[in-house]
Amino acid sequence: MAKLTIIEAVNLALKQEMKKDKTVLVLGEDIGIDGGVFRATEGLLKKFGEERVIDTPLSESGIIGTSIGLALGGFKPVAEIQFDGFLYPALDQLISHAARFRTRSRGTLSCPLVVRAPYSGGIRALEHHSESMEALFRHIPGLKVVIPSTPYDTKGLLLSAIRDPDPVIFLEPKRIYRAIREDVPEKEYTLPLGKANIVHDGSDITVVSYGSSMHETKKAVAELASDFSIELLDLRTISPLDDETVVASVKKTGRCAIVHEGPRSCGVAAELISRINEKALLSLEAPIVRVTGFDTIMPLYKLEWNYLPTVERIKKGILQALSF
């Protein structure tokens, strides 16, 4: 079995699905001969040709808007938006159309498209290249939002996203694109959208994260593992949000800490806490702790690790919930 990174898993999933399904197209900026700025589409142009691997004009609304038309016309476009901060020009097309065609037409039309974009900070990048605005997309009814954290999950979730009959925003944790290498089966497999992963069992506290922050969260949990039994959950998708798994875990442990690098207010943690309160309030033995980014602009790289949840900050958050 090949040991792959997240970016290689993206590439493998695209290659395999394009081979299997002739209606799958990839389009975006610099994704052809250049293979994408992160090389996610490396080699695809050579393998599938210009009809299916399309370098577009520099025009995000154009990419998503025409992807909607392509999807209405029978294709499954997988659009790459080069960086998280460049998704915003396409927001109108996502909110006003991709997410609504099924509802608007009462099920006679649909937009099965995938928008892939790298997200998250910590790569010493320029402004607009380190955004974690996943909650924005979660707030749009009609969009699914998938955020993998491992190479294995990336392949299985991306295949599910491409095969999903509805529009999916697939946010790739760019900070750890190449940080992890693990076994990724060559054979086809999918992971369900809307199902969290229990990374490992525990009984003292439930720790929840997803995407890039899983990396630091795993480290924090490992450092506390000798003293506490920690149940670690990876949400994998934030829309749909699998509160069932989270609530079941919290009912067992009675404590919870949630980690993400997106802004705190109205973030994924806030929503999860609401749901835990609705469904498991009486099981709680301590207030739920959020370890998140702040309600500020993502700073440039001199300060980015003050903004991002570090292993230290996550550990403190977990201990705070444990020691209440």
Add this chain to the structure above:
Amino acid sequence: MPEKIIQNFEVRYAEILDKEGRIDKALMPKISLSTIKKMYEAMILGRLFDARMFRLQRQGRLGTFAPSKGHEAIQVGAAFALKKEDWVVPYFREHVITHLRGVPIENILQYYAGDERGHSYKKGWNVLPVCIPVSTQLLHAVGLAWAFKKQRKKAVVLAFLGDGATSAGDFHEALNFSSVFNVPVVFICENNQYAISVPVQKQTASTTLSQKAIAYAIPSVKLDGNDLFAVYKEVKKAIEGARKGLGPSFLECFTYRLSDHTTSDDASKYRSKKEVTFWESRDPIIRVRTYLEHHKVWNKNKEGILYKACEKKIDTAVKKAEHVSPPNAEDIFKYTFKALTQELQEEMEDLKKNG
């Protein structure tokens, strides 16, 4: 080294049928008198249907909508230039062509009566639902046309927009994509000279809207949008070109909105009576009627019969639209995704229990 001119651009203007109902024979496209009669009938049905919608809205039986009065030559001329396999991507003032594509009047009424089921179009009608955010629909049209090209289909997409849309970003992105990928799309700009209250002279400093297409290497023409024959001829030419693989075209159909922007608007606030009267005398319907009368195939009697038939057809549609079963509240949830998610299931149960 002397400077030289490396590109020259021209804007063509097309008209065939003048306001007195006379044509330029040399320019007249081949259309039989019986087809022209059918086109005229479609224009009248469109006008009467629109007027009925207006009354229904005033009676509280319909919600807000954007009347099409004055746009009949554009929408009917374009509809008659299409083949069955072609598609129409409207903005929000296209009920005339939407109906001509096969969408029953009752569907349109149902939609504007606040019921999405009116938008549940059958396969083969080949028209997308109404699109309200200005100019965004043009990218869908380009994507759809691109899909047809990739599938080696011969279908062409007709994309409608207003004059205001030419100021919006997606207009430019759509035109650019369409010519870069050479897709079979025809942009029909219904320049009715107003985007709600803002006149086209304030919308752009360009003297024509057609010239905006030139920047994208898209063949374009400005034409009299109240001239049924010019619209038909130019749309047909553009569609045939697109079908042959020649790529996109842009048609600026110069017209006038004879009604308010929507039923919530009062155009008398920003347009003079004199101006409206001037344009009423250039009504696209009058000149076709005069043309048919000149050819002795139309008279008052036929006009009376046609009006009655149209009103009857509209009556039936109103009845049908007003007698559909009320929509189910569960529909709010049911079409968000193909399959209901657990979280939506819970929200739906919440509504059922507490709603």
